[in-house]
Amino acid sequence: MEFFDLSIIWALIIGFGVIMYVLMDGFDLGLGILYPFAPDETSRDVMMNSVAPVWDGNETWLVLGGAGLLGAFPLVYSVFLPALYIGVFLMLAGLIFRGIAFEFRFKARRSRRWWNRAFCWGSAVAAFAQGAVVGAYIQGFAVEDFTYVGGALDWLTPFTVLTGLGLMIGYALLGATWLILKSEGHVQAWAYRIAPPLLVGVLAVFATISVWTPFVDGAVRSRWFDHLAVIWVLPALALGCALWLWRAVRRRQEGQPFVATLGLFIFTYLGLVASKWPVIVPPDHTIWDAASAPGSQLFLLIGVLFVIPIVLAYTAWTYWVFRGKVRPDDGYH
């Protein structure tokens, strides 16, 4: 064990799993959030078909996140979930409804508008709950003796409402740029139209959170402002991606807006990680406090290191199989 630190390796794996989930389920949740604003029912068909082949694979990363945290950082699992009890339920209910909406919308005739609603509300609630989790993580949790001791709705504050709404807008932006990539004609024109205002919304929330966070957490303040650290590169790169996105949309490029949005998410995420590292259950507990026994981390690591590359290969292959533009009559029909 002297040669490498298992907890750091696991923090990297879990961190990778989280951003994989956020990016991959992000754009399909985003399409659900945009659903009621779509110009017509044909656009909705295109939107749903563009993610139908991949969305459940995307959500498997969430299951891996849950199980992986239990295996590697049980303190996170056993503090976050009780603290976010109501929020977790809402997220799961949202994911269930939008999941079955995928399956039944195309089979329905009379009840189709109900499945449309289930898809939209399920996606919106799940996205909001996930954003609120990020906010709650920044806020920290009341923990005594490795046990959550706070109340049921401690997590619900103006700050977490803001992060919840922020992630909804962010997912919607991911969804819109995904749609630019995958659609054509009037659907794509609509996606081009909504991307810039969504970007403005994301940047506004981004700015507000950046100003607000140092007041929420003194440790974050000192990390960013005590000395001009190299981490300032991360928000700079995020802003660079935002600029790139803006120009790519103006020039009606098809692939670049989505890639730029991915970059925006990744650098924002890294900025958040850099603010907190190595604290994983704020305010006090680090990844080493939260870790499971070294023997357990090692036992699990052996298998995960072997299997994750295979999973990534398969996932890439699926996206390759379903590459190209989606047309209204593709998919379920």
Next chain:
Amino acid sequence: MELDPLLLSRLQFAFVVSFHAIFPVFTIGLASYIALLHGLFYRSANPVWDRLAQFWTRVFAVVFGMGVVSGIVMSFQFGTNWSHFSQAAANFLGPMLSYEVVTAFFLEAAFLGVLLFGRGKVPQGVHLFAALMVALGTFISSFWILAANSWMQTPAGAVLVDGQFRVTDWFEAIFNPSFPWRFAHMVMASFLTGGFVVAGVSAWYLLIGRDVEANRRALSMCLWLLLVLAPAQAVVGDFHGLNTLEHQPTKVAAMEGNWERDSHVPLLLFAIPDQQAQTNRLEVGIPSLASVILAHDPAGEVPGISEVSPQEQPPVWLVFWSFRVMVGLGLLMIAVVVAGLWLRRGGRLYSHRGFLQVLRVMSIAPFVAVLAGWIVTESGRAPWLVYGMMTHAEGVTPSLTGGMALFTLVGYVAVYAVVFWAGVYYLTRVVREGMLPEASEPGSAEHAKRPFSAAHVSFESDASPTWKE
């Protein structure tokens, strides 16, 4: 009335896990059946096998999808409601559940796509391989989850230090004393479930005279399989019971409704256990039979419930009656498959309408038996969460209030009611649509790779089946 978060959490876990369990218990058996059909088609090129495989794959897609949706919930239940238990047992349970995700869920997801939509896109051998991998995935999944559950029943290979379990021997912990029998019992239960459902649906098709040739073959195959499995399950169940007698004597005492340790203990056919008075009312039993079954000797001793204090006793009536439901249904299954053999010898297997009706109804029996069996083993462990080491009360989330627990319990019941209704409604339509016409080639190329979308049947009765496009 004060709401008890512990009781509500137990009810919630029982509800979400029972709802979830319905689907995998069916898909484990069905996945192997589909793989077998693919294998038969590969060898003989007889289109009957292919049509059966395609039809049951459509059913599989729906059931598997509902299992996935309800399974996401399960991966968070330990943390939301049982955080102390999670924190204490994470060193063992975390790796078990994570290995289930990386070795089973991803394997299933990967090859399910090929199984459902790879027809015509991949060579037939690769398609067969995909079917085998999906079946393998279901086994691997049950392996890990039953290792975790069995460890909670008969913990081994771990020590409890400062409120945390530390694994000392992974092999001992995974292959803990009750695991082999529980795994065998559960896998056979899954095969029985798949077998009785396929037999029941085939019987229904024979009753209405649809696709007679294919369904006769399906029914015949299933009944041969069940003829072996149903009695074998009774034997495996008996060994599982003896294993429980050795490691969890109080559970066996509750199953038998036996309050005092004694010899010549009767097998009770009926009784109303009275936990307050620590005795039974209205006992009807066969003398000495419980001693014979458990000790293979009329003078053999059977442990008593009251050997442990009332606080450490499981809810006896629930264990006692659930056990009788499970065993009763098991015996009924044996009777049905033996009757099937008898009718087969008389050449009336496919024409005896009464028998076919019985098979139709029996397709529900394994689900009830499986749930009853789980109630026996899970509530029979009470009040222990990890047997002899950690109670339910010690494992529950400390910050959880009764109101929070009630909110989510009602929420899950409401959400699952909608999911279940939609799923059953749709599944019924798939079965009513029946098999594809012989020569039809489904236009698989334009269908999205999704479980439910493999079942190209319109959701409402006014719509025409879209696979005819």
